Amino acid sequence: MTGGAGYIGSHTVYALLDRGDRVVVLDNLSTGVRAQVGTGAAFFQGDVADSALVNKIITDQQVDTVIHFAGSIVVPESVADPLAYYDNNVVKTRTLIQTVVEAGIKNFIFSSTATVYAEDAPQPLHEEAPRAPISPYARSKLMTEWMLEDVSRAHGLRYAILRYFNVAGADPQGRTGQSNPNATHLIKRAAMVALGRLPQLDIFGTDYPTPDGTGVRDYIHVTDLAAAHLLALDALRGGAGSTTYNVGYGRGLSVRQVVDAVEKVTGKPLPARVGPRRAGDPPTLISDPGRIKAALGWKPGHDGIDEIISSAIAWEKRFNR
Ligand code: UD1
Numbered sequence: 001m002t003g004g005a006g007y008i009g010s011h012t013v014y015a016l017l018d019r020g021d022r023v024v025v026l027d028n029l030s031t032g033v034r035a036q037v038g039t040g041a042a043f044f045q046g047d048v049a050d051s052a053l054v055n056k057i058i059t060d061q062q063v064d065t066v067i068h069f070a071g072s073i074v075v076p077e078s079v080a081d082p083l084a085y086y087d088n089n090v091v092k093t094r095t096l097i098q099t100v101v102e103a104g105i106k107n108f109i110f111s112s113t114a115t116v117y118a119e120d121a122p123q124p125l126h127e128e129a130p131r132a133p134i135s136p137y138a139r140s141k142l143m144t145e146w147m148l149e150d151v152s153r154a155h156g157l158r159y160a161i162l163r164y165f166n167v168a169g170a171d172p173q174g175r176t177g178q179s180n181p182n183a184t185h186l187i188k189r190a191a192m193v194a195l196g197r198l199p200q201l202d203i204f205g206t207d208y209p210t211p212d213g214t215g216v217r218d219y220i221h222v223t224d225l226a227a228a229h230l231l232a233l234d235a236l237r238g239g240a241g242s243t244t245y246n247v248g249y250g251r252g253l254s255v256r257q258v259v260d261a262v263e264k265v266t267g268k269p270l271p272a273r274v275g276p277r278r279a280g281d282p283p284t285l286i287s288d289p290g291r292i293k294a295a296l297g298w299k300p301g302h303d304g305i306d307e308i309i310s311s312a313i314a315w316e317k318r319f320n321r
Contacts, residue, residue: 001025002048002096003069004041005032007183008111008167008222010176012067013038015226024061026054027070036176049092051099058103065107065233066100068093071140074184075115075280078137089140090147097147101155107236108148108157109229114165114218114248114285116142123252124218124288127163127244135280145244152242160232160240165218165248165287167225169308170315177315178222186255187219187309190262191316193270201270203255205277208284214255216284218248221302221311231296243295248287249303261305265313 003009004025009032016023023041026048027034037043042061046053048070057063071089072078078085100108117125118132133139148159168187170177178188192198206213228247235243253261262270292298302308 001067001069003027003032003071004043005029005034005037006069007178007180008164008225009067009069010036010038011171011222011226012069012229013041014171014175015223015230017041019230024057024063026057031180033179036179038175047092049095051095054096054099055103058100058105063105065109065236066096066105067109067229067233068096069111071111073137075135075137076184076278078135078140079279082136085136085140086143089137090143093144094147097151097157101151101157106158107233108159109232109236110144110148110159110161112141112145112161112163112244113138114163114246114287115282116145116163117285119282123284124250124286125246126288127246127291134282137280149242158236158240159242160236161244162225162228162232163244163246164225165220165246165285167222168219169221169223169302169311172223172302172311174314174318177312177319179319186217186258187312188316190258190270191309191312193272194262194266194268194313195316197316199271201259201272202275203259203272204275204281206274207277210254210283212254212256215281216252216254216286218250218252218286219258219305219308220248221300221308223302224298224300227301228292228296228298231292231298235296243291245292245296246287246289247292247298248289249300250287250289252284252286253305258305258309262309265306265309
């Protein structure tokens with residue numbers, strides 16, 4: 001697994017260890033935290049584009065599947081520095097895929113994004129909805145999807161591409177969570193404001209074509225997302241063909257609805273300030289999760305927004321004492 005010290009990766013490591021799987025993590029610790037990699041997983045610090053290292057790990061550890069989480073994820077950062085995003089997310093992933101193919105790996109699971117879809121695509125978004133990403137981040141993810149499709153046709157590598165909607169919350173057992181103090185995620189930042197670690201929440205734009213004018217997203221608990229990876233892994237190991245899946249709940253919440261939910265969970269008003277739109281943000285992203293439910297039997301288990309928010313706040317308290 002690449003990026004196993006990161007937010008989603010570390011939850012997936014625990015989910016795999018909890019059911020007794022063997023896990024090998026490669027992470028350069030640029031944003032990941034070593035202490036959040038579950039004990040029991042083998043850990044290597046290094047770069048996904050270091051072919052010699054990756055090849056050695058695959059051979060020594062007898063890896064049969066690569067789950068590729070490592071990558072840069074901040075939309076506005078990608079708008080400001082697109083070349084860094086194309087390097088980290090596309091160029092390095094190309095090298096990783098080459099190493100993986102040459103090593104004879106059969107299965108590849110890739111973290112893609114709901115932001116690959118066209119802004120005017122019908123909501124909820126089906127996997128076959130038109131793609132027209134607007135940020136360099138989202139384009140870098142779609143480019144990698146294309147690489148995987150081409151490589152799968154040419155070399156027989158089988159993939160599961162998971163298009164994540166808005167991932168939030170933390171491990172219900174409190175073992176890991178979102179630890180990047182510079183994280184830009186709405187629920188992470190709202191949790192920081194709720195604990196007094198940030199003076200107020202900025203609401204980015206109130207003039208979107210949405211019911212209350214603020215951005216609408218399909219917030220999904222990271223534990224349910226980790227479970228989706230295990231199902232995709234089992235399907236590939238069982239011989240399933242290459243498939244792309246949305247991972248979201250199929251319900252949209254606006255920024256204002258999230259603020260209201262945080263206030264309900266904490267019982268206190270959440271200081272918020274209305275500001276302009278943020279570059280690269282689409283108005284609405286809601287998933288049609290029909291395919292992953294039907295094909296993999298994925299069932300959300302933590303989809304209450306209150307549970308998502310309270311787990312995020314609990315982690316924030318624990319992590320940043
Ligand atoms: C997130 C992910 C992205 C993923 C996408 C899928 C990160 C950093 N971004 O992007 O990788 O592809 O979901 O849907 O993980 N907002 C505010 N104030 C804030 C922060 C956010 O108003 O302080 C608003 C945004 O304008 C947006 C919504 O809240 O409408 C969600 O923003 P955010 O949590 O940053 O996620 P996305 O940009 O959707």
